[in-house]
Amino acid sequence: MNPDPLLSVEKISYRPTGKTILDSISFKILENEHCVLLGRNGAGKSTLVNLIYGMIWATSGTIRLFQETYGETAIQELRKRIGIVDSSQQDQSLQKKLTVWDVILTGLFHTIGYYRDPNPEEESKAERILTDANLLSKKDQFYTTLSSGEKKKILFLRSLVSEPDLLILDEPCSSFDFSAREDFLEFLKAYHSKRNFTSLYITHRLEEIPEFYTSAVLLKEGKVLTAGPIEESFTQIHLENLYDLKLQVQKINGTWSVIPIRK
Known part of the structure; x- marks a missing residue:
């Protein structure tokens, strides 16, 4: 008997003003599964x-999360069980003059600011997650003084401190140079080796996908090209279709890459 998926997206379409942004999207994520959503800019990710x-509602189709159907349950309660890393928005919306400690605690409060003192249990969770990540020494440092890589690590921990049932990593390496990207991916890999979690990783770059991701959804112009095991999804045919280029596809030591075939 197959287990119920943690997340089920069934024939979801989104046409807010008559223009189709997403067209009959379907895929599933199981508990403790790691799935990558790969698509070019403007694909609808x-x-x-x-x-x-x-945050928005589908024009048609069904989303089920934690065996609850959207539209039939309180979305605020479901959100509390989702951790999200979206630094492009979170960096701008978090209150200024927060320390690393404060930022971690906002993840427990489900707020973007620091509005009350934590209780002993919350303090224990914040200290434990910083200790496990070898970042407790940064506890009293102002978040705004961190490097971009350090900020991303803290936002990642902030998203996990409440022990969410689903983690969404939305373009987590978009602003990184090569060294910062590799540092963050090693940090993510190390965390994965210590704890189980379920995640959806959104990107347009094949080479940044952590090696423990085992399934993929390829999204192009609002439609799913393919969805399933990563080895079956990242074929030359599928990726050439995705990028509209002739490509050579490689996987070396767990890292995927594509090389354009130039005339």
């Missing part, structure tokens, strides 16, 4: 994330 997080 961010729209899909907003639908899953309940």
